[in-house]
Every structure is written in structure tokens, then in C-alpha cells.
Amino acid sequence: MESLTLKPFNGGLAGEIGIPGDKSISHRSVMFGAISHGVTTVTNFLPGDDCLSTISCFRKLGVIIEENGQNLRIFGKGFEGLTESAEFLDVGNSGTTIRLLMGILAGRPFYSVLHGDESIAKRPMIRVTDPLKTMGASIDGRKEGGFTPLGIRGGNLNPIHYKLPVASAQVKSALLLAALQAKGESVIVEPAETRDHTERMIQQFGGNIQRENRMIKIKGGQTLKASDVHVPGDISSAAFFLTAGAVADGSELTLKNVGLNPTRSGILDVMEDMGATLEVITEKEASREPVGDLIIRSSRLRGTVIEGDIIPRLIDEIPIIALLATQAEGKTVIKDAAELKVKETNRIDTVVGELRKLGARIEATEDGMIVYGKTQLTGGRVSSHGDHRIGMMLAIASLICKDEVYLENHQAISVSYPQFFEHLNSLKR
Ligand code: S3P
Numbered sequence: 001m002e003s004l005t006l007k008p009f010n011g012g013l014a015g016e017i018g019i020p021g022d023k024s025i026s027h028r029s030v031m032f033g034a035i036s037h038g039v040t041t042v043t044n045f046l047p048g049d050d051c052l053s054t055i056s057c058f059r060k061l062g063v064i065i066e067e068n069g070q071n072l073r074i075f076g077k078g079f080e081g082l083t084e085s086a087e088f089l090d091v092g093n094s095g096t097t098i099r100l101l102m103g104i105l106a107g108r109p110f111y112s113v114l115h116g117d118e119s120i121a122k123r124p125m126i127r128v129t130d131p132l133k134t135m136g137a138s139i140d141g142r143k144e145g146g147f148t149p150l151g152i153r154g155g156n157l158n159p160i161h162y163k164l165p166v167a168s169a170q171v172k173s174a175l176l177l178a179a180l181q182a183k184g185e186s187v188i189v190e191p192a193e194t195r196d197h198t199e200r201m202i203q204q205f206g207g208n209i210q211r212e213n214r215m216i217k218i219k220g221g222q223t224l225k226a227s228d229v230h231v232p233g234d235i236s237s238a239a240f241f242l243t244a245g246a247v248a249d250g251s252e253l254t255l256k257n258v259g260l261n262p263t264r265s266g267i268l269d270v271m272e273d274m275g276a277t278l279e280v281i282t283e284k285e286a287s288r289e290p291v292g293d294l295i296i297r298s299s300r301l302r303g304t305v306i307e308g309d310i311i312p313r314l315i316d317e318i319p320i321i322a323l324l325a326t327q328a329e330g331k332t333v334i335k336d337a338a339e340l341k342v343k344e345t346n347r348i349d350t351v352v353g354e355l356r357k358l359g360a361r362i363e364a365t366e367d368g369m370i371v372y373g374k375t376q377l378t379g380g381r382v383s384s385h386g387d388h389r390i391g392m393m394l395a396i397a398s399l400i401c402k403d404e405v406y407l408e409n410h411q412a413i414s415v416s417y418p419q420f421f422e423h424l425n426s427l428k429r
Contacts, residue, residue, distance in 0.1 A: 003381065003406040006398035012250025012298065013399075013427040017241065019233030021046035021070065022259050023416050024169070025289065027096045028201050029229040030054045031177070033074030034063040034082070035104060036205045038226030042072040044257075045231055049415045053092035053116075057101060060085040061112075076226055079181055084110035088149070091116040093344060093386070093415050096170055099128045100198075102152060103174030106137035107181025109155030115148045119344050119386060125150060127166060128174045135160050135178055157182040159220060162189070166339065167312045169194035169263075172216070176202065176209070182220035190214045194312045195263045200288040204229070232259030232291040237417050239267050239317045240392045241427070245296035246276045247327040248399050253427060254281075255294045262290075266313030270321060274301045274328055303330035303373060311336050316343075318368075319351045319393040325371035326360045327400070334368035344387040344415075354382045354390060358397055358405065379403025388415035395424065 026046040031054065033040030045051065047069060055065050055072075062083035064075040082104070089112055091097040098114055102125070105112050115121075126146040129139045135157045141150035159182040164171055172188060176198050179186035193214065202209045205224040210217045238258045245253040260268075260283065271278050277297040284291055303325060306314070314321065318340060325332035340347040352364040359378035362371045379401040384391030391413045398405035413420050 003408045004410045006395060006405040006407055008379070008402055008404065009248070009399045009428065010402070011248065012429060013244055013248050014252055014429045015427045016254040016256060017423045017427065018256045019238045019258050020417060020419060021231035022234040023048060023050060023236065024096060024195060025197050025229070025231045025259070026051040027054045027100065028197055029231060030058055030065065030072070030074060031100055031104065032201050032205050032224065033072070033076050033226065034058045034061070035079050036076045036224035036226045037078050038076055040074040040076060040226040040229065042074065042229045042231065043070065045070050045072050046234065046416070048418055049092055050094035050097065053090065053094045054097045057089045057091065057097060060087055060089055078223065079104070079107060082108055085112060088113045088115055091120060093117050093119055095120065095123055095344070098125070098148070099170040099174045100177060102128050102132060102150070103177030105152050106132040106135060106154045106178040107157050111151065111153045114150045114152070121148050124342055127168065127171050131160060131162050131175055132178055135182060137178070157220070159184040159186040161187045164188065164190050167192040167194050168339070169198070169312070173198040176216070176218055179218045179220055180207065180222055185217060185219045188216045192309045192312050193263055195261065197261070197289070204288050230286040232286050232289050233257040234416070235259050235264050235267065236316045238294060239320050240396050240420070241423070242267065242271060242278070242294065242296050243320045243324045244396045244399055246271065246299045246301065246324060249298050251296070251298045253296050255296070257291060258294055260290045260292045263313055266310045267317040267321065269310065270304060270306055270314060271324070273304045274324065275299060276301060301328035303328045303332040303371070305333045305335070307333070307335040315339060316389060319347055319389045320396065322351045322355060322362065322369060322371055323393050323397050326355065326362065326373050326375050326377065328373045330373065332371045332373070335365070336367055338367040340368070345385045345390060347387070347390070350385050350387060350390050351393070354394055355397070357382050358401060377401045379405050381406040381408070383408035384410060384412045386412045388412045388417065392417060392420055395420070
């Protein structure tokens, strides 16, 4: 396979970039546009491969979506306006597309088949299919509905009272989308707080949802109305540049328009705890989501312990936090993060395996990893393993390696950040 050669840089990064739209919110903007009544416009949409998979699935379900780069117009006809697709619904690499879509289709009285790529075929779906079956949907798939391809015939849903066995925003969101179509009130309890974009968007689209601590209540039969959505920048994408700025000597970077939803901002707490020179310069709201700019300067970092309820608030940032930890003095321990094993790749194995190839001192544990710093990274041949966040983490690592890095399968990065290398190169002085 052709690899990308990343030359040693060993300099500082400087300048300003606008962080592209949030992936989680972009998916949801298409879904809510489709299931509400009227025309929804979306600005700063993320045209990454994952979100394009969501658009393509909804088009197959009969929704008209006009797409112009980062701007969308979605002609919603409500849940009832969705129609049976003669073709399979291909979710590509996207766990959010398949799991949330299952929640919507669970209430639709027609048949759909969902499938995706090799990575999706390995990811557990039972966490969504089981509770949706309890609500009354008929679902089958490999290993008793546990893996793709999945066939679903929905309709006539009962409400559910459910305590989530894992802290997962995808599962919570699938159940909320099904509950909106059920006869009566559903109650969902989370073991730890996870990203709440779905709850915020239900309100943005005129729906009613209540939350008390970790318990969420939602009534079925609500009609949602179209709304305009401005998608904030993705803090999970910003995380790569926050780390780059902190570890590359002589850097000063400004990251504009970053979503600062507290259910997503765990990385800011960790960086502060590690001693990073980080500033949040403005805060405003866009479509019920807090947004601000971040300034990061090269920093002297120290090791830390990351565990417990903060894990869902930074789950997607753990690969890049592991790199950050290689540049911190002392030991960094990451625990309670077994969910990493069922992401786009087994991220405990891929992070530890690939960073070791670059000379990092890092070891895997049952539910996380331990990193010893500070280490001068070397260089070598590494792979994204088809996982966008592993690809970007390795590209950022190459900035501080003393030898060349050869990155295989860098194309995966377009899943969430098509302009990644353009932005990175624009910051090199
Ligand atoms: C997401 C939820 C998280 C996250 C994923 C996006 C979402 O997954 O890792 O990248 O948009 O709801 P889980 O719900 O499986 O934790």
C-alpha cells in the first residue's frame, strides 16, 4: 500500500485555523432535518465521509437534501414521510449513522437493510438492537442481530424504561429517536453523562424532553418542526491541533469556532491538569451549543490520571491524549476506557502498537493504557489501520519525530477531517 512520507519538522506551528463542523452534530442535523416538518438549513456542515454516508442513507429513504459543501437544505416530511428503500442503506465507516438510524427506522412500518465497511461489521450492534426489539421493532442480523448486515422492520413501538448498560451517546440517541415514535413516555438512565447533542437538538426542533441528573424522560408522538442549524467546530478535530501546539516547541495557535459543550470538553480539563498553556478566549451560543476560540502555546507537561466519569467526555480524544502523554514528564494512566476496544479500531491496541513503533514508552491495560514520558520519538512505518483518529494522531506525532514517518492508509482521515493536511501545512512556519 502506498504510504505518505512525513518529514521531520521539529519547528513551531503558528497561526489561526477555523475548525471544521462537528461530526456528531452534522449527522444529527441531517437526521432531525429529515424527521421534522419543513425546510431545515444547515451551515458549517462537515462534508466528511461519515456525514456524507448519513446524507446518502436519508436520500434513499426519500428525503430531498440539497448539498453545497458546508451548506445543506433538507426538505423534511416528518417520520411518516420516510419511505422504504429498494437499495441497501450503506453507512460506510459510521457508527453514529447506523446506530441512530436504527432508532429512527425502529418506528417505521417498512423493511430496511443496513450495512457498512469491514470496521462496521466488527462493531457491536446488540447494544442498540436489543432495546429496540424490546420496544417492538423486528430486527435480525448476523449473530442474532448483533452485527451487520442488519434487517429491520419497524412500527408500533411501546415506550421503554431502560438503564443503559454502557455509557454511549449513540445508544441513548437511538432510543430517544425511537421513543419519539412510541405510544407513551420513555425513561432512559445513563451510567455516566454522555454527549447531549440529541437532547439539545430535540429542543431546537421544538420537541419536549426532560432531564434530571442521569435520567431522561421523553414522550412519544411529538411533531418536530424544521429549524436552522449552525454547526460549531468539532472539539475532537481541534484536539489534534491543541496537542500539536502544546508539544511542538515555539508554537502559538488559535483555533476558531470550537464547540465547547461540557459533555465533550474533557480534553480541556485534562490539558489544564497536565499544565498546558491553554486559553478559551470567547464564548457564545450557536444552535443551543456553546462555542469559543482556543489559544494554545507550547507547554511543559506533566503526567496525570484519567479515569471515571470524565472518560465519555473525551472518549474520542484518547488516541491524541496518549501522544500528548509521551511528551509529559512522568506517568499518565488512562483507566475505565474499555469502550476504546469497540471504536473504529480497537484503539487500545492500535494506539499502543503504532506509538511504540515511533519509540514511545506505552503499555496496554485491560481498560486503557499507561504512558511514560518524556520520550524523544524516533520515526518509522506506521498505519492508521483505516481509523481516522489514529491517522491524524500519527501525523501530529511526525511533527516531533527525529526521523521520517511513513503513514499507511492516510486516506481514512477524510472520515472526519478532509482538510486536515491543508490546515496542518498552513500552520508550519
Ligand atoms: C458519538 C458517540 C460516541 C463517539 C462517536 C460519536 C455520537 O460513541 O465515540 O465518535 O455522535 O453520538 P459511543 O456512543 O459508542 O460512545
